[in-house]
Amino acid sequence: MDNQNTKEEIALQPTDQTLNKNKPTPKSNLRIITLISTFGGLLFGYDTGVVNGALLYMARPDQLNLNPFMEGLVASSLLFGAAIGAVMGGRxxxxxxxxKNILYLAIVFFFATVGCALAPNSDVMIGFRFLLGLAVGGASVTVPTYLAEMSPAEDRGRVVTQNELMIVTGQFLAFLMNAILGNLFGSTSHIWRYMLSIATIPAVILWVGMLAMPESPRWLVSKGKISEALNVLKRVRDEACAVVELKEIKDLSDAEAHLEKASAKEFAVTPWIRRLLFIGIGVGIVQQITGVNAINYYGTQILKEAGFTMQAALIANTANGAISVTATLVGMWLLGRLGRRKIFLIGLTMTTITQCLIGIFSMTLSDQSYFPYLILSMTVTFMAFQQGCSAPVTWLIMSEIFPLRLRGLGMGTVVFFSWIANFTVGLGFPVLLSSIGLSQTFFTFAFGGLMAIIFVAKWLPETKGRSLEQLEQCFRDYKNIDCRKLL
Known part of the structure; x- marks a missing residue:
């Protein structure tokens, strides 16, 4: 005990480095770590968004010659790969x-992107899109987990949602590059290859940048590397807070030391963990059944279906990307002021109303000259509430709810189900659009939105303002009336 106190006293003593005024502050270190690691989110966004526009070119008879089902397969093969990658990434x-996992993912991002850009036929394209999906799925689990474990409780919402900001920034950049290349070089037969290949640049930046980034202190504690964990915490906290937080993490880790190695069977046999798994899966599916990724992947086709020309649809679709970035910034601000549940319910309510309006307008006003612009205004409104409210809370909640020893496995599992729901939407949307039309397709999504509202209102816990360790204690005692009030 005396040795432990001595170590803590030594840790609290100022060093020459601490006294060096030129040393980066903890906040600036955290900002750099966040910026570099969220290039994984940027790649996630670009690689899922670039198909929205590129698909129209690669589907041409002189290119990959895709019918509606094959279009859905090319778009959704990445999503199926992401479902597998989420589980693998968590483990x-x-x-x-x-x-280290993010470093490996950067390598996969690079080579899979090159494979997609050089694909000679649809089979090769689908194979490399699946491989790219493994990296996207791995990043969708690992980056939010890394950020949640690096950030202090009071900043966790803002820090983790910066990954969502980078995701929508990646999508916007994809839409913007599609519009620029499509309008300047639309007559070039292989223009879609250039649209895809741009993603190699952020993949290189991610790999080089992560070489200089620290490991998660909570993961280090779980592996018994206490001194390394303290050094990392000192980089992103002031020294006194670092020591206190390390003790909190270590106490929880010691309390769980007698437990068996984390395994999937705990989700079935431990009631409070089973409850968290149910909530996590529900939140992940809720994000998808509103149809957000129908707009992310097929927004250009939706606008073309509404009456825009090809080039005009590519330009108009950038509005969806621009509003997504703006709304995510607003959402980050809201997370510091409102609870997760309230923000989520506002977002789901407004997106469901917007889906209903798209369906109604498609039935009643499709012959009007202003109809294309009306549909554009509705998709922009939808994306504003989706990316400003629903999406940031989704990824934040999934990164917060699982205990440390099950965090990677737990988040990988719930993100797997989210990607499977995403895959279903991505594969089915072109078929639905060609078979039942724009109106009925969006009424279907509106029904999904209604189910999502009911789920969130009944089951979603409130996690704002508590450390990950405090949340774990509350979730363990969820039957206790005091803990229920907190959540």
């Missing part, structure tokens, strides 16, 4: 570390 990040 690998638990085993090898969050940082």
């Amino acid at each position: 690998l990040s638990d085993k090898y570390g969050r940082r």
Whole structure:
């Protein structure tokens, strides 16, 4: 005990580095770590968004010659790969570390992007899109987990949702590059290859940048690397807070030391963990059944279906990307002021209303000259509430709710179900659009939105303002009336 106190006193003593005024502050270190790691989110966004526009060119008879089903397969093969990658990413990040896993993902992003850009036929394209999906799915689990474990409780919402900001920034950049290349070089037969290949640049930046980033302190504690964890915490906290937080993390880790190695069977046999799994899966599916990714992947086709020309649809679709970035910034501000549940319910209510309006307008006003602009205004409104309210809360909640020893596995599992729901929407949307039309398709999504509102209102816990360790204690005692009030 005396040795432990001595170590803590030594840790609290100022060093020459601490006294060096030129040393980066903890907040600036955290900003750099957040910026570099969220290039994984940027790649997630670009690689899922670039198909929205590129698909119209690669579907041409002189290119990959895709019918509606094959279009859906090319778009959704990445999503199926992402479902597998989410589970693998969670397990690998638990085993090898969050940082190292992100480094591996950057390599996969690079080579899979090159494979897609050079694909000679649809079969090769689908194969490399699946491989790219493994990286997207791995990043969708590992990056938010890494950020949640690096950030202090009071800043966790803002820090983790910066990954969502980078995702929508990646989508906007994809839409913007599609519009620029499509309008300047639309007659070039292989223009879609250039649209896809741009993603190699952020992949290189992610790999080089993560070489200098630290490992998650919570993962280090879970592996018994206490001194390394303290050094990392000192980089992103003031020294006194670092020591206190390390003790909190270590106490919880010691309390769980007698438990068996984390495994999937705990989700079935431990009631409070089973409850968290149910909530996490529900939140992940809720994000998808509103149809957000129908707009992200097929927005250009929706606008073309509404009456825009090809080039005009590519330009108009950038409005969806621009509003997504703006709305995410607003959402980050809201997370510091409102609870997660309230923001989520506002977002779901407004997106469901917007889906209903798209369906109604498609039935009654499709012959009007202003109809294309009306549909554009509705998709922009939808994306504003989706990306400003629903999406940031989704990824934040999934990164917060699981205990440390199950965090990678748990988040990987719930994100798997989210990607499977995403895959279903991505594969089915072109078929629905060609078979039942724009109106009925969006009424279907509106029904999904209604189911999402009911789920969130009944089940979603409130996690704002508590450390990950405090949340874990509350979730363990969820039957206790005091804990229920807190959540």
